[in-house]
Amino acid sequence: MTGHPARLYLSALHKGSGKTSLSVGLAAALIRQGVGVRPYKRGPDYIDPGWLTLASGHPCRNLDHHTMARDEIRAEVAGAGDSLALIEGNKGLHDGVDPGGRDSNAALAAELQAPIVLIVDTRGMTRGIAPTVLGHAGFDPQAPVAGVILNRVGGSRHERKLRQALETYTDLPVFGAVPDDRTLHIDAPYLGLIPAAEQAQAQRVIDRWADRAETHLDLDGLQALAATAPPLPAPARPATLGRAADVDIGIAHDRAFNFYYPGDLEALERAGARLHWIDLISDMRLPALDGLILGGGFPERHAAELAANQTMRRAVARLAAAGLPVYAECGGLLYLCRQLHTHDGYHAMAGVFPVDAEMTDRPQGHGYMTLHASPQAPWNPGAGTAGIPAHEFHYSRLRAPLPQELPCAYLVDRGQGLGGGRDGLVTGNTLASYAHLRHTWATPWAERFVDFVRAQRSGAACAAPG
DSSP: OOEEEEEEEEEEEEEETHHHHHHHHHHHHHHHTOOOOEEEEHHHHOOOHHHHHHHHHOOOOEEEESSSOOOHHHHHHTTTTSSEEEEEEOOOOTTSSTOOTTTTTTHHHHHTTTTTEEEOOOOSSTTTTTHHHHHHHHTTTTTTTEEEEEEEEEHHHHHHHHHHHHHHHOOOOOOOEEEEGGOOOOOOOOSOOGGGOOOOTHHHHHHHHHHHHHHHBBBHHHHHHHHOOOOOOOOOOOOOOOOOOOEEEEOOOOSSSSEEHHHHHHHHTTTTEEEEOOOTTTOOOSSSOOOEEEEEEOOGGGGGHHHHHHHHHOOOOOOOHHHEEEEEEEEHHHHHHSSSEEEEEEEEOOOOOOOOOOSSSOOSEEEEEEEEOOOOOOSSSTTTTSSSSEEEESSSEEEEEOOTTTOOOEEEESOOBBBEEEEEEEETEEEEEEEEEOOOSSOHHHHHHHHHHHHHHHOOOOOOOO
């Protein structure tokens, strides 16, 4: 399969350079001009993709060397078709876990043959921008930088000095100079930007970012650069025949829980699941379900509201006690504990597990994980694989000591999880972990969960308590 979408890779010298606001603004500005945009985000992330999804009108897809094979990444981007594939990097252009740079933004851009535009936070820089940009542009000959966007420029005089330095010492075009505007700053709680789902004026913010892009970026030049991307050789996706919906699975989706990969939700539906959106803050009952998924999010921000909905907490606990399959990740794990301790006190949760959780001031687990399913796992998301790739980012921990009789679903080769080389609490058919999974060609966890739900339903009557 060969795809030929126009492609553009936005990267930076380092994290915090303003990539996401510029990527979102560019996407929204191009949409205003009638240009189709398909957004992508490198690495594991739920928050920035939420903004890119709102700005473009299309689900943002994550591109991640840890969870995806290279062929799968190419196939994902080739799927942009006739739209412009706008890829936002993470961290710096040459940053990554591998010392050789095989998992860096530069390596990904080279694999995708996507022109790189380097976003430079210019605060405190003048002539020094030239050697800085030259160093990044020439560091990897396989991933040359095609142009620069000057961000957080201090004024017209500052812009002139920056442009003069680049024109004198480099041949890189400048595709825009964006002034520093603190009124457009959005606080970052733990990762990236705040979730778009929590931003009451999300569209208004996006519109302002789009206005800024229209005013200060060379939109025509960026489109012309994207069009220089050559055809992208990519393998065909594995054949996946959609199955008629025959199981009902609830998805916790509200202000507290909204961390889901679009591809994972689509995979659940292809596997035969009817998805029912559940608001654990406001809903007073559960519909008839065969299974339940509690994704990640920020339950600590809404702990008092979650605790106040005693009816829903009891309904979830009854569903789990009845043996219906429940799968929870990170924030969902916290909801299934007895109590969640935040800065404003203790808050009762569903009590499926006899443990308490507490928030801390520092990350307790951050980065990629590699897991192996233990014999206690009710279902195996990575059967037949050498290791299950996952990721984690949590400021919470379970209050020690954990009851020894509590089985765990995973042995942790890489990462923190619950600590002690374990992750994934298990009780009955409920599995709750700090690990976030990703449905991929090699680890089709969504299909396996739906198969497990289907098998449990066929083996027993599974009418969910309301």
